[in-house]
Amino acid sequence: MFRDRVAGRPVVAGVLALALSGAALAGCAAHRAAPAADDADGLPHTTVQVSLGRCGTGWSHPRSGVQVFDIHNASDAPTEVDLIDPRTQAVYGEVEGLGPGTTRPMQVTVGGGSYAFKCLPDDADAMTGGTVTVPGHAPAGPSAPAVSEQDVIPATIAYQKWIGGRMTVLAARAGVLKGDIDRGDLAAARRDWLTAHLVYETMGAAYDTFGAADGEINGTTAGLDGGVTDKDFTGFHRIEYGLWHGASAAALKPFAARLTADIGALRRSWPQARMDPLQMGLRAHEILENTVQFELTGRTDYGSHSNLATAAANLAGTREVLSGLRAQIAARYRALPQLDASLARLSGTLDGVGHGGHYPPLDDLSRTRREQLDAAADDAVERLADIAAIFDIRRTS
Structure with a gap:
């Protein structure tokens, strides 16, 4: 959940100010x-x-x-x-x-x-x-021409349409997960839970626009007094906890029904939603920042041990945001080749610990592998802070 994940971390504005006055500009x-x-x-x-x-x-x-x-x-x-x-x-x-x-x-x-x-x-x-x-x-x-809202509106509209397409896939895969649970096939549900969840984890730049729906669909126990038993703990992670902690299909049916209903409601409302063009560059940075803080530390693991697969999905989501902004970035950021190389290095490091899209639990990695992964992710996040700085929309008149 985006709102849970950003709570308690340093304010990005401080990162932007540092980048603008120093390394980035x-x-x-x-x-x-x-x-x-x-x-x-x-x-x-x-x-x-x-x-x-x-x-x-x-x-x-x-x-x-x-x-x-x-x-x-x-x-x-x-x-x-x-x-x-x-x-x-x-x-x-x-x-x-x-x-x-x-x-x-x-x-x-x-x-x-x-x-x-x-x-x-x-x-x-x-x-x-x-x-x-x-x-x-x-x-x-380095310097960068100021970015105006008009500069990023086309990329924002294109991304919003892409999210609409992803919602169709998400709804279908969540429906498969619900069907598994309804017929009591929990082995299939554990497989199909991950397939559905990874779709959602590619959509990170839209979480803020989702509003309360993000917490309902992908919320964690952060801030919930009752922890995993709290009535407000719903969505993917609540089902994950049950699937990997011995819950019965009957106990999970209400959560599966709630998840598909919440996804359906979000999908129906999405054509009327309006993403903020002023946030696109910032979100490109925050997706992987949250990956470092929550996935690569295992803080969002409720039993599936799928954090590395989630990190790969987050990286794919970051690249989708950057693809729409690429022309604007290329005109302003001389270190774009280094950013591309950094993202490729992170992708290669993840591929090096996974096999055909299947990833081991974080705890199964050697210390050397963990350090390599953390270093690659940290480098990508640092470079993406420059993108957030460049796309910090500022006045020109």
């Missing part, structure tokens, strides 16, 4: 004649002022290299400040939600070229400061 800065004695990071610092009617004053000694702008908001309204290429509008770094009278650092890397600060105050039009030219031919850090 490194950029430009300026300097004092020498770092001040209180600059514990050892980097050159420049104080840059933003105020009503003025944006980015104080940068008078441009140079290349890793530097820090200390952005001070002298106005009486919160503002966002971006460092941009004034010709292409590509963003090198940003500070969001800068309150009145406050100062925050923007650490960026600058190469030779032209730069400007862009200020986007709350409830006011954007302003772009004067262009500053940095001499020399040092390479600039």
Whole structure:
């Protein structure tokens, strides 16, 4: 369940801010004649002022290299400040939600070229400061043109249609599972439970749009006082617990009927649902982030020991989201080949522990295999954080 899974983990906005100011969108800065004695990071610092009617004053000694702008908001309204290429509008770094009278650092890397600060105050039009030219031919850090909502609407619509098709498959496979339980064939039910569940686990970017239905269909015991016996524990994981803990077919029939009914209701309502285009890049990151946190630790295992199969389904779901965004990513992200290689490495690592789509329990893996799998997944998640940062829709006017 998406909402259960994200509870208690670090807020992704912090990851995005780090990526934008550093690895994902490194950029430009300026300097004092020498770092001040209180600059514990050892980097050159420049104080840059933003105020009503003025944006980015104080940068008078441009140079290349890793530097820090200390952005001070002298106005009486919160503002966002971006460092941009004034010709292409590509963003090198940003500070969001800068309150009145406050100062925050923007650490960026600058190469030779032209730069400007862009200020986007709350409830006011954007302003772009004067262009500053940095001499020399040092390479600039990565940058990305801002993504607009219009840029991602086509991919969102296509993905929503794909989810509709997956729901047809999901409903059919859940029906097979219900039929197994209704006729008392629990061996077949254990096989068909996994087949149905893996369909759902490929649909991760839509969980938030599913709303309460996600908890009803794929919820865990997280937050339930009664644990596995709580009346609100339903769906795939409740059936999983029963199938692998000796429950009778009669005891499982109500849960199977409830699961097919919940899936049917979600399927009927889906044509009226509207996914948020602003969330697509973020979801591409969160799917595998949740995989690392919950599947590769076994926290969602209620007896089937199918976490590795679920991880493979999650990876397939991540790739589906990225396929729709690929043209936008390619235009903004120079490390796309490295991301592709990282996802391929994770896929190959999973294939190396599975056989024809069948995976052993996590506990059966050697320590070396677990470390290889964790390392491959962690690398993919880190690279996908860059995608979430790039698709963090920001104001342009």
